[in-house]
Amino acid sequence: MDWHPNSGETTLARYPVSFATGTAASVDGRRSFRDRRRNDIEADLADWPEGRGFAVRSLPGRVGVYGRTAVSGVFAVVTGILSDLLGGSTINPEPGRGKLEERENEVDDFPVMWADAGDTARTLPWQLDPSRRPQGQVTEVVLTSQRLLVVGSGTTLWETPRENVVDAAIRQFSIGRKDFRITFRDGSWARLTTSVSYHSTELVGLLTGSHQRLSESDLSTEQHKRLSGFASSLPTGATPPVITRLPSGLVRVGSTLPGRGQGVVSETRGFVMDEAGRDATPAPGDIGPSKA
Known part of the structure; x- marks a missing residue:
């Protein structure tokens, strides 16, 4: 059935x-499905x-991955091999990856x-798996x-009450x-990914309460004036502005222009403002994930 809000x-x-997809050389491009005793349930x-x-x-096999992706040549390959042999965390030749949190996972x-x-995570739809879903389909x-x-x-593929998500x-x-990672009330969990980091940050923030959606009535007079000017400048086809209070207390306003044609990425426009409606710099964890 087509999805629509109640x-x-x-x-x-x-x-x-x-x-999500593994990025360490040992699991690069791969993913597994486990029960709580780490048995394969695929x-x-x-x-x-x-x-x-x-x-x-x-x-x-890991040497081959290092060889394909290392930006510092032989040194990175050798360092990666030694790291694996010594039991350390696998190096990451690509920028932007944080610290290893769970080597076993x-x-x-x-x-x-x-x-x-019978656990909730086990009911998630197979279309979430990029290697299984039809080419061109987006979940x-x-x-x-x-x-x-x-x-x-x-079309709705899966749903659960919001209160069934106990952590993100x-x-x-x-x-x-x-x-x-989203964890359900029964203790099961799933590791997911989005295409843009601030999508993950915002979704997690909305689930945990660190980010809050606002209405126009929640804004100060100065913020409302700034919002009105932004909304009037949006081209035809843009979504209505979405207003979010960030963990720092700043307010983010954003609108999306849908991409034209299959595979075309949509464009997001927006800004972050303070209580006086002035441009402001987001704090760590406001837009992108805080570094660990």
Whole structure:
């Protein structure tokens, strides 16, 4: 069925989302699906199309990954090999990745679903897996005042009451820190990712309460004047401005211009302002994830 908000339900966020993908050389480009005893449950997921399967790369395979991605040549390859042999965290030749938080889930394995039979995370749709869904299809996460949903091509694929999500957190060990984990009331969890880091930051913030959606009536006189000028300057087709109070207390205003044609990225316009409606610099954790 096509997704639409219920009566009295407010849409807070809607962003492209997928299961995350490993970035350490041992699991680069891969993901696994586990029960709480770390057994592989991929073959047991009901009605899922066959996937690629999962295996941690041996040392020779990791050398190949280092060789393809290292920006500092031989030194980076040798350093990566030594790091693996000594049991240290795998190096990251790409910029923007934070510290290793869980070696067992980010280097030795890369579960994106952690759930026993009957757990909420195990009900997530297979379309979240980029290696399974049809080419060109986009899955999106929708957060409302009542629900968390996954939609594909406008159709509801999965949903759960918002109160069933008990925690959400950015995973630092990901390119651009775009990965995040959502944990459900039963203790199961999923590791997901968005295409832009501030989408992950904002979604996590809205789930945990550090970010808050505002209405025009919540703004000061100066902020309202700034918003009105911005809204009147938007081209035809732009979405109505979305107003967010950031953790620092600053206010972000944003609007999206949908891309034209398949695969065209939408354009976001906006600004951050203080109580007086003046341009302001976001604090760490306001827009992008805080560094660890």
